[in-house]
Amino acid sequence: RKEVEQDPGPFNVPEGATVAFNCTYSNSASQSFFWYRQDCRKEPKLLMSVYSSGNEDGRFTAQLNRASQYISLLIRDSKLSDSATYLCVVKSYNQGGKLIFGQGTELSVKP
Amino acid sequence: DAGVTQSPTHLIKTRGQQVTLRCSPISGHKSVSWYQQVLGQGPQFIFQYYEKEERGRGNFPDRFSARQFPNYSSELNVNALLLGDSALYLCASSSHTENTEAFFGQGTRLTVV
Numbered sequence: 001r002k003e004v005e006q007d008p009g010p011f012n013v014p015e016g017a018t019v020a021f022n023c024t025y026s027n028s029a030s031q032s033f034f035w036y037r038q039d040c041r042k043e044p045k046l047l048m049s050v051y052s053s054g055n056e057d058g059r060f061t062a063q064l065n066r067a068s069q070y071i072s073l074l075i076r077d078s079k080l081s082d083s084a085t086y087l088c089v090v091k092s093y094n095q096g097g098k099l100i101f102g103q104g105t106e107l108s109v110k111p
Numbered sequence: 112d113a114g115v116t117q118s119p120t121h122l123i124k125t126r127g128q129q130v131t132l133r134c135s136p137i138s139g140h141k142s143v144s145w146y147q148q149v150l151g152q153g154p155q156f157i158f159q160y161y162e163k164e165e166r167g168r169g170n171f172p173d174r175f176s177a178r179q180f181p182n183y184s185s186e187l188n189v190n191a192l193l194l195g196d197s198a199l200y201l202c203a204s205s206s207h208t209e210n211t212e213a214f215f216g217q218g219t220r221l222t223v224v
Binding site: 043044046087099 | 151156166
């Protein structure tokens, strides 16, 4: 079983749609959680950190459920420029702080 | 300020050859990590260095090695290249090993033929 699992998609949505990505992780010792965005053939870039209380950044909302070991990302009013791969990432300090990535979920927003 | 820089950006090698990839972290960052990303997958952790010491190693064969220099730059070396080593190799720098954001370089795309 992979340490971090995501639905690979692709998710094809029209502009303005709301889309939700889910992610589960297996290591209960995981302590930090993130969503990264990766454009085609580019490096991953931090989109947002994820906290148990939930956090919002404009059209993006991230949630963490530690009991279920589940992370989510909600994108509202999607734009063409949101088209990218979204990577769910966890960090466990008992593993030297390495980042553990899911395989990524591809999003394509169409006009 | 310059971000994380990696060289070369693209590389083509033949099976059995050796390759060295280079990474310069953001100024002031002392931690460098290396990741391998094959097509269609998320990046996989290879090594982490902090203050020139290895702090973590992923599940990669001994053909993979790395080091960090006194100026905190780093090299990743891969010997006896296999076709399966073809991937995007990413370097990430952070100020510490824990609880700080990691910034990625643009990567080196290695193709083994």
